[in-house]
Amino acid sequence: MSIITLPLPSSAGLVLTPKALGIAALLVVAYGVVPFVGSSYVFEALLLPFLALSLAGVGLNILTGYAGQVSLGSAAFMAVGAFAAYNFNLRVEDLPLIVSLVLAGLSAAAVGIVFGLPSLRLRGFYLAVSTLAAQFFVQWVLTKFSWFSNNSASGVIDAPPLTIAGLSFEGPVGRYLFALAIVTVLTFLAHRLVTSQTGSNLIAVRDNETAARIIGVPVLKTKLLAFAVSSFIIGVAGALWAFAYLRTVEPAGFNLDRSFQILFIVIIGGLATIRGAFLGAGLIVVFPLVLSRAGAFVFGDIFDSGVLDMTQRIVLGALIIAFLILEPDGLSALLDRLRHRFAAVFGRA
Amino acid sequence: MSPFLPAFSHFGSLPLPSEIVEHLLDRSAERSAQRERQAATGPAPVLALEDITLSFGGVTALSGVDLSVRSGEIKAIIGPNGAGKSSLINVISGIYRPDRGSVAIDGRRLRSVPTERLASLGIARTFQNLALFKGLSVIDNIATGRAYRSRTSFLSQIAGLPAARREREAARERARQLIAFLHLDAYADRLAGALPYGVLKRIELARALAAEPRLLLLDEPMAGMTVTEKNELAEFIAAARREFGLTVVLIEHDIGIVMALSDSIAVLDYGRKIADGAPAEIAADQKVIDAYLGVAPENENGDGI
Structure with missing residues (x-):
């Protein structure tokens, strides 16, 4: 085979694809513009839950989207992450916050591996049901043993101040930057993982387990790794949810509804795309707000919080059915399609 | 002297x-x-099956099959539908565990073949019904054929350590060579899910070859192909044997291709081996003609109906 060497462009080593440019622009806006223009409401009600849920979506996507193992236990792993970070921070003196977060992720990964063991024998629907065990077990343990919430009567924990290396991340903007930094790093690492050989192995196990085993993909190891990495990321997302967004949480906040919410984020956003988790989380966070404004505008006072809640569920349910039928690859594929159509239109013009 | x-x-x-x-x-x-x-x-055969018996419930798929494959030969297994050809390949690759009998690979006898170690034993296979990873690009599908050689952890792959990068690049380089070898250049970066059938069959062959096996098991690699595609693939198989010094076990229905391509042929019928030999012997074997190759109609005038 002949090797053709092309003269390297001036920016040798740096690949400037439109995609990389787009992500760079997004990051510039997220770090450089948003902190200065956003209102406290935007941070508290939109961006902080968006970031935490996006990260959880990235985590679940590695397990469900890439490795094809359905899980209904995401909220449990979020809870493990949140309560582990709280306890490490509380009980180990002078432990840097960032270390507590890593330890929280590792705790969630350990729990994830345990509840991932059934995946070695079960698939699809049966596996989903067995991950429900994680959901109920973790919530039960955290409620039953008050040690986890430092014997607080209500089981509610208060987040410690967010400081990393002397830098304090207080106030909405500070917490936003804190969450954004962690989400950026973990998303980048997740992207590296799914494009590596291990990432190919995940997809191989999802698409054809028998063929994967025969060509020598370590199937059992790959499945458990998917549970571990996914739970690690979801655990850190749980810690962000507790520390950066809500500031006070109780085990009941990590219930089955939350698990479903994250699963919907992944389905609506697009399975097996990192970007899909962000699109899905964006929709899930923004959609109730838009619905309540639109409802109040059209129906006036009749559209109270009870009606809003009901409408939300109905519309969300309809949306999921519509996505599953019309666009199983989610918002991410929809975006690609639109971009191609625009490119075609402008290309012709 | x-x-x-x-x-x-x-x-x-x-x-x-x-x-x-x-x-x-x-x-x-x-x-x-x-x-x-x-x-x-001769040296110990690459693959030797002894007295393989396999049944599902009350149905006997294979009974007392012996098979010996010499190094470097192309061995075809033919027989009518349901004769047990695929079952035999599945026993060799460890998907089915035989009720009786043993499989010897390079002279090492195994009661049942450990599927997860198949690739490291130097055996690769393709499947009758395609078994590609449709969410991976063609080049990644082929490169995954070398996954069994991976020695680096996922952490070093994320960090992009030199060992992990070398490993990934070696796998992709091998994949690129096979893409060139099998004329798949036009599809290298496409997702495997959306390609025509004949191309997918070739990608599967490439994925199997990526493992650098010594023994290649091909389960109907040409099923559903046009005559041109079949001839092309037969040439690829012959070329792959020459190039990589392979031993090939081939299941195929197209008798013309089998006669031209293989060095020896085993014939199965109702789970039993009824003949085994060089193509010329098989073509002349009365039992094979009765069971599989067919006979010229003798009742042209309506006699004997």
């Missing part, structure tokens, strides 16, 4: 004492006899 004598004649000017010369001649005769015996039996 022994090759030893001229060599020994260099020692000094004196001729060797006669008894020593005789002894040397004896030894070398012994050795050549040994060599001849080895040539007669």
Whole structure:
């Protein structure tokens, strides 16, 4: 085979694809513009839950989207992450916050591996049901043993101040930057993982387990790794949810509804795309707000919080059915399609 | 004459004492006899099945099948539908565990083949019904054929450590070579899910070859192909054997291709091996003609109906 060497462009080593440019622009806006223009409401009600849920979506996507193992236990792993970070921070003196977060992720990964063991024998629907065990077990343990919430009567924990290396991340903007930094790093690492050989192995196990085993993909190891990495990321997302967004949480906040919410984020956003988790989380966070404004505008006072809640569920349910039928690859594929159509239109013009 | 004598004649000017010369001649005769015996039996076969019996519930899929595959040959397995050809391949690759009998790979007898170690034993296979990873690009599908060689952890892959990068690049380089070899260049970066059938069959062959196997099991690699595609693939298989020194076990229905491509043919019928030999012998074998190849109609005038 002949090797053709092309003269390297001036920016040798740096690949400037439109995609990389787009992500760079997004990051510039997220770090450089948003902190200065956003209102406290935007941070508290939109961006902080968006970031935490996006990260959880990235985590679940590695397990469900890439490795094809359905899980209904995401909220449990979020809870493990949140309560582990709280306890490490509380009980180990002078432990840097960032270390507590890593330890929280590792705790969630350990729990994830345990509840991932059934995946070695079960698939699809049966596996989903067995991950429900994680959901109920973790919530039960955290409620039953008050040690986890430092014997607080209500089981509610208060987040410690967010400081990393002397830098304090207080106030909405500070917490936003804190969450954004962690989400950026973990998303980048997740992207590296799914494009590596291990990432190919995940997809191989999802698409054809028998063929994967025969060509020598370590199937059992790959499945458990998917549970571990996914739970690690979801655990850190749980810690962000507790520390950066809500500031006070109780085990009941990590219930089955939350698990479903994250699963919907992944389905609506697009399975097996990192970007899909962000699109899905964006929709899930923004959609109730838009619905309540639109409802109040059209129906006036009749559209109270009870009606809003009901409408939300109905519309969300309809949306999921519509996505599953019309666009199983989610918002991410929809975006690609639109971009191609625009490119075609402008290309012709 | 022994090759030893001229060599020994260099020692000094004196001729060797006669008894020593005789002894040397004896030894070398012994050795050549040994060599001849080895040539007669050949080295241990790459694959040897012995008395393989397999049944599902009450249905016997294979009964008492012996099969021996010599190094470097293309061995075809033919027979009517349901004769047990795919079952045999599945026993060899460890998907089915035989009720009785053993599989010997390179002379090592195994009660059942450990599927997850198949690739490291030097065996790769393709599937009757395609088993590609449709969410991966063609090049990644092929590169995953080398996943069994991966020694680096996922952490070093995320961090992009030199060892992990070398490993990934080696796998992709091998994939690129096979893409060129099998003329798949036009599809390298496409997702495998959306490609035509004949191309997918070729990608599967490439994925199997990426593992650098010594023994390649092909389960109907040409099913559903056009005549042109079949001939092309047959040439690829022959070329792959030449190029990579492969031993091939091939299940195929197209008898023309089988006769032209294979060195020996085993015929299965109702789970039993009814013939095994060179293509010419098989074509003339009455049992094979009755069971599989078919006979010219004898009742043209309506006699005997």
